[in-house]
Amino acid sequence: MxxxxxxxxxxxxxxxxxxxxxxxxxxxxxxxxxxxPAISAGRTHSGNGSKSRSNGRKFPIMPTESKITPLERIASGSNSVYTVxxxxxxxxxxxxxxxxxxxxxxxxxxxxxxxxxxxxxxxxxxxxxxxxxxxxxxxxxxxxxxxxxxxxxxxxxxxxxxxxxxxxxxxxxxxxxxxxxxxxxxxxxxxxxxxxxxxxxxxxxxxxxxxxxxxxxxxxxxxxxxxxxxxxxxxxxxxxxxxxxxxxxxxxxxxxxxxxxxxxxxxxxxxxxxxxxxxxxxxxGYSQSEKEIGRTMDRIFQDAKGRIVFTSFSSLIARIQQVFDLSAKYNRKVIVTGRSIVNTLETAISMGYIKIQPKIIIKSEQASKYPDNQILILSTGGQGEESSQLARMSRGEHRFVKIKKDDTVVISASSIPGNERSIVTVIDNLTRLGANVIYNKVLDIHTGxxxxxxxxxxxxxxxxxxxxxxxxxxxxxxxxxxxxxxxxxxxxxxxxxxxxxxxxxxxxxxxxxxxxxxxxxxxxxxxxLGIGDVGEVVIRDRQAMAQDGMFVIITTVDRHTGKLINPPEILSRGFVYMKNNDELIREVKHEIRKIVEGNGNKTGEPNWADLRQKVRDDIGEYLFQKTQRRPMILPVVIEV
Ligand SMILES: [Zn+2]
Missing domain, CATH: 3.60.15.10 (Ribonuclease Z/Hydroxyacylglutathione hydrolase-like)
Structure with missing residues (x-):
């Protein structure tokens, strides 16, 4: 620093x-x-940038040198990016x-x-x-x-x-x-x-x-x-x-x-x-106007027989306004679900950026008082995010929305690259539950x-x-x-x-x-709660575990002789189902025994760091030969 x-x-x-x-x-x-803040309201600027005045005040200030001391500059190399x-x-x-x-x-x-x-x-x-x-x-x-x-x-x-x-x-x-x-x-x-x-x-x-x-x-x-x-x-x-x-x-x-x-x-x-x-x-070409989208949405409201579930980015205020306008026009009450959309609504309504009709928003418990064709559910989840309200509905896990036949689900957001697969999963699940799902590829309901x-x-x-x-x-x-x-x-x-x-x-x-x-x-x-504490190494470990699971080897070894005191123990998650792989596990234990005892014999005084590395490498290679999988191997050596 x-x-x-x-x-x-x-x-x-x-x-x-x-x-x-x-x-x-x-x-x-x-x-x-x-x-x-010194903000000059409505002032237009004339002349070139160097003739500026701040709020009528001015100081005859000379431009100062960079605040980095010469010593620091040398320490950081003469080509330091900090030198301007x-x-x-x-x-x-x-x-x-x-x-x-x-x-x-x-x-x-x-x-x-x-x-x-x-x-x-x-x-x-x-x-x-x-x-x-x-x-x-x-x-x-x-x-x-x-x-x-x-x-x-x-x-x-x-x-x-x-x-x-x-x-x-x-x-x-x-x-x-x-x-x-x-x-x-x-x-x-x-x-x-x-x-x-x-x-x-x-x-x-x-x-x-x-x-x-x-x-x-x-x-x-x-x-x-x-x-x-x-x-x-x-x-x-x-x-x-x-x-x-x-x-x-x-x-x-x-x-x-x-x-x-x-x-x-x-x-x-x-x-x-x-x-x-x-x-x-x-x-x-040109992007589509928000107003055009309004026309498409109007048609959806006209055609919908049952409830409408509408999802978008929570910050697409223009789209949310249209949803409220159309709900009023077609006599639907609005139920809002999802923290980010509730936050947006609170901010935008209180500041006057979204105007809604009085009493149009109802609580979820009140929904049963209305027929399905008078209900609209405004929800998060346009990107198929696993924890979003829409994804929960698609898995039948939502707190109060159970998707059924005649529901119309509108996903009004284009997918952020990388999210396509999860969106498709959500769409398929909703379709399986009987909903009529309308998304970008079916109708133009989102303009970027x-x-x-x-x-x-x-x-x-x-x-x-x-x-x-x-x-x-x-x-x-x-x-x-x-x-x-x-x-x-x-x-x-x-x-x-x-x-x-x-x-x-x-x-x-x-x-x-x-x-x-x-x-x-x-x-x-x-x-x-961590910011920046997860780096490349942690991500790589997570990827490895996600791909081939993990394999923990616990050995209890005599501190002086380097001999195994108990047979090696093995725990594994996400690699193979242990109960069906007795044979493999037995062979691995045998291999471990060979490695541990070999280690002690060769060096006289056991080298624990080397031992752990050798177990990791050799058993990794052995498992790969036997299974073509590369689980993360965690050798634990207990010295007694
Ligand atoms: Zn933006």
Whole structure:
């Protein structure tokens, strides 16, 4: 860990004698003394980034050197990724560029860092037992005194989910976001008893937030949650546009329209780099409007004979609003099941983002008072998650919903890659129970919240960036997005395919280059209460046990002679059924005996570490020859 030589903003007021005097003022950290954000409402910015003023106050501050001492720099190697040259903008993705989810991006200029989003990703079959995956933030932790703020583009978990795990590690930076996103973050933090701790600043779309070398403005985009915004990030060397998740939807439900005029006017100011969402970069054409989906859903409500069970992502507020509107129209009461959807509803209804008819929500116990065709069950589980309400219904294990003939189950969510198999299992089980299951492939009941190829091209045309960095997605999506940019005239060398941990530097001459080094990157696993304590080794063990089970060998050995005192004992789980494999177990015990006694004879004084290793290797090989399986072998040697 890099030790800091100074820990607060005050050191930044010291003027340094080296370096040329900059004729411009640098905005202070806004009202650092009283923690109130300096947000200039509705102010439009004029002039170039270096002429900024913060809230009318200005300090003639010289840019300070990096806070790493020379000694530390030498210790960490002269090419350390921690050394930043002045007047250079660094763009460092920490998550979301090799996967869908865990989005997090850092922008660094001089001694100032701002972060955009801090989300988690869902685990897949390669990470058994893991709850969430969050970005590795060591680089930022080592520079946490420089972090001026965390900007959140919208309230989806892949953009806010990691905040409770990272807040303290990053020195509790103030959070800036729009109202609903602020509500979602607060709700998430409440689950960790951290709501009081966080400094959340609610901004308006027309605000400008000056933080150190940065000035941040906002523009509305459509997604499928209200208050989604993209960011204009002004730096002393030019402007960066960061889109967040977005699509262009001319008839959104429950959301304002995309602020095309702002995007175009930011583009007119000149844009150094565009970071744009690549989730749907492989899909041609345009995304479907939320309103179109409304029509399809209306038809489903018309046709449904019995109950409707509706599942979606809990944070698709627009879709949930449509469900309530249609339930009112077709005279259905709504029962809500699943913690995440209850949380979303509480936040969104209390803040006015979902409007529901009085008394439309009923308790599950009241359901029996209504005929089936007047009931709608709003549930979690659009991804087939094993513990979700829908999955429980499909297994007949739900607390109060027993699926029956004439139920219509609507799964209104496209599958996150990796979840397809579990969704199919849920669909099949529901079908077996007699439900009519309607999902994406049957009817268009989910539109992704992400722009498709023609929209992505339009965004690039409006912004007209010099450099282009596709973000949000796996490598093939990013590459497809870069190809799109090139198809409309961006030079290939101006498109950067970055990875998590990559460093893209743009200097004051407007030259961009990707450094050879990377900042520490990778995945941090969250499992229960542990954050980052489960690593590669544990995951590999879990995979091994999941594949071929485990095989425990207990030997009691005389400390002096190395002879076995009792016959070896064997325990096994998930490998073979022991009772049907007497023969194999007997042979294994015989092998163990040979190994143990051989060990004692050869060396005189038994070497216990060697013995354990030899048992593991030799018995592993023996079992593989006999069974073609490789269980995890755990030798236990008891010396008496
Ligand atoms: Zn999103």
């Amino acid at each position: 890099v030790k800091k030589t100074s820990s607060d903003g005050d050191s930044r007021r010291t003027s340094h004698s080296r370096g040329p005097a900059r004729p411009t003022a640098r905005p202070s950290r806004p009202n650092a003394s009283n923690n109130k 040259s002045r007047d250079t903008l660094r763009i460092i993705p920490l998550g979301g560029l090799e996967e869908v989810g865990a989005n997090m991006m850092a922008y660094e200029f001089g001694n100032d860092i701002i972060i955009v989003d801090a989300g988690f990703a869902f685990p897949d079959e390669t990470t058994p037992g893991i709850d969430y995956i969050i970005p590795e933030t060591k680089y930022l932790e080592d520079k946490k005194d420089n972090i001026r703020g965390l900007f959140v583009t919208h309230g989806h978990m892949d953009h806010i989910g990691a905040i409770p795990y990272l807040l303290a590690k990053l020195g509790d930076p103030p959070i800036y976001t729009l109202q609903l996103s602020a509500g979602m973050i607060k709700k998430r933090l409440e689950e960790f008893n951290l709501a009081e701790r966080a400094k959340i600043n609610v901004v308006q779309r027309d605000d400008m937030v000056p933080l150190g070398n940065f000035q941040i403005r906002f523009f509305a985009v459509n997604h499928n949650i209200p208050d989604s915004v993209g960011l204009s990030i002004k730096t002393p060397i030019g402007q960066v546009i960061h889109t967040g998740d977005w699509k262009f939807d001319h008839t959104p439900v429950n959301e304002v329209q995309t602020e095309f005029h702002k995007i175009a006017s930011f583009g007119g100011e000149g844009v150094l780099a565009l970071m744009s969402d690549s989730t749907n970069a492989i899909k041609p 919240g992400h722009g498709q190829q023609e929209e992505l091209k339009l965004m690039i045309q409006l912004v007209k960036p010099k450099f282009f960095v596709p973000i949000h997605g796996e490598l093939h999506m990013l590459a497809a997005h870069a190809k799109l940019a090139q198809s409309i005239g961006l030079p290939e060398e101006n498109c950067f395919l970055l990875e998590n941990g990559s460093i893209l530097e743009i200097n004051q001459r407007g030259e961009a280059k990707q450094l050879n080094e990377k900042v520490p990157s990778g995945y941090v696993f969250v499992d229960g």
